Amino acid sequence: MAELMYREALNRALFEEMERDPLVFIMGETIGERGGSYKVTEGLLKKFGPRRVVDTPIAEASFTGMAVGAALTGCRPIVEILFIDFAMLVMDQIVNQAAKYNFISGGQGRVPMVLRTQGGAGNGLAAQHSQSLEAFFYHVPGLKVVMPATPRDACGLLKSAIRDEDPVIFIEHKLLYMTQGEVPDGEVLVPLGKAEIKKPGRDLTLITYSRMTLICLEAAAALEKEGISVEVVDLRTLVPLDKETVLASARRTGKVIVVHEACRRGGVGGDIAAMIMEEAYDDLDGPVMRIAGRNTPVPYNLNIEKVCVPSVEDVIEGVLKVV
């Protein structure tokens, strides 16, 4: 068992998969010589060479489209988009091409590619480098969406994403890269579509993912001291959504709050809440609530940035209103 940082766990997954399969290669801006803005691709160029670790020009739409084309020839490309905000430049290639190819070709070709990117607020990076835009991808049939919270899940889910036959949007969080956690030795594979109960509880369920998992766990630990037993379900993948685990937890506790950093309006929380109310209404003690980011661009100033995304205090307060 190794204690790794989130970014080191991702790096390990890339090394292992590129070593295992010569058809895996990675493209992105400043990922080679520099090892990536967050050091996730450090050492790959030296080990695998410039044919498989490709420093691209600033041309997101085209190198993402190139991943689609390369996948159709049988490769397993990974593209890194520095910030999820920049993924807005690649929406045609992801939404109209990658997500559609297998469908419109009548199953003549899968697109086994991974788009790695990172999102989230923190560090005063302001409105164009702080967004949580997973709902865009969640909305589009034909894409899988993965948002790991811990180093072990980051490693195991990235490996599964690379091996998956369909396009996977793999969204990391910039504030998680330096967080630490245990990653088992040997092969770590976490299947797509399986949530994990990160903390069991009796009184209320928090459904969450990505960095908000850590926020919810901290809130749950504090509430535990007050005698309130909170269950924390980390979705890990938004598509496919592990409805079974979500609904089972909702039925057990009867009280559910969905927590995410993305803006509340149009966020995936609304969809998950609706799903729970449609399918487990009789077992609920009240409406499913949401704790989410505010409907605003993220500002630069740290004090006003902080209030845009849910804090531990916000979650505690939200839970206390419901239990």
Added chain:
Amino acid sequence: MKKAAAVTGGPPAPAVGKTLDGELLLHIYRNIYATRRFELRCIELYRQGLIRGYLHPYLGEEAIAAGACAALRRNDYIVSTHRGHGHCISKGADLKRMMAEIMGKATGYCGGRGGSMHISSREDNNLGANGIVGGGIPIATGAAMGVTVKGTDQVVIAFFSDGASNNGVFAESLNLAGVFRLPIVYVLENNHYAVSTPVECSTGCCDLAGRGPAYGVPGICVDGNDAVEVYRETRRAVERARAGEGPTLIEAETYRHGGHHINDPGLYMDPQKLAEWKTRDPILLMRRAIADEARVAEVEKRVDYELEAAVEFGKNSPEPSVEEFLAAVSD
């Protein structure tokens, strides 16, 4: 015509013999004629309500696909466009499965899910048409990257239009192919209109081939109605690509015989210009090049027979099952 076979930038390409093999000429003619007849038949079927949606005829432009694809091996890749019937046929597609697809039938290449605008035939390594103008350019570029990673000597042709060449991905992809010296030939079909906007109203510089050298990609302009010239120059470019010498941009100048799609009468088109271009119809030029009426008639007869069989096949094929479709949709 602007300029014929003028190469700008890059090393000189190897010479290709002046006289082409008679069988090759007939093969190219077969694909031009098949595309022409196929589309005219599609227009009839459309008017009868047997084909729906968008259908973008390639009438008048057939020499480009037929000439360019003749320069490829079977396992080389192409990426096509919304105006893609000629590419599909010239890369070797079965007219039956094509017609069935365009009629939305379960036996079509895409099981009726794609239609004219999304047709692909993977067995021919035709990665498919595209409903987004320019959308296929990065995909083709990536296919060239893919074969490089795999270490095969396959080559890719990206077909796209003058309209697509004003989209950002054209610039990005040419730059990427130039820097990585990818084995790809960009075939820019300049039919003079982006939907209804004439090319001279959509760019300040109509020398589209001249955009290649700006990215270290040799650019060349050819007569797109002359399939033999298209073939010769594509073959040079394909040989360069296969030898690891990188990409080429070929601008093939042509003229659409009608509007943007089947329901666009193309009233904005210049009738005099169209009449001039029609005197240089790819079918006429190719018949002249072959100069053997008997063999031409034989090819045409075979295509006509094949086409009618394809129409019958399409008409008699089942619709995709709604139940099967819904069963495969996840919630």
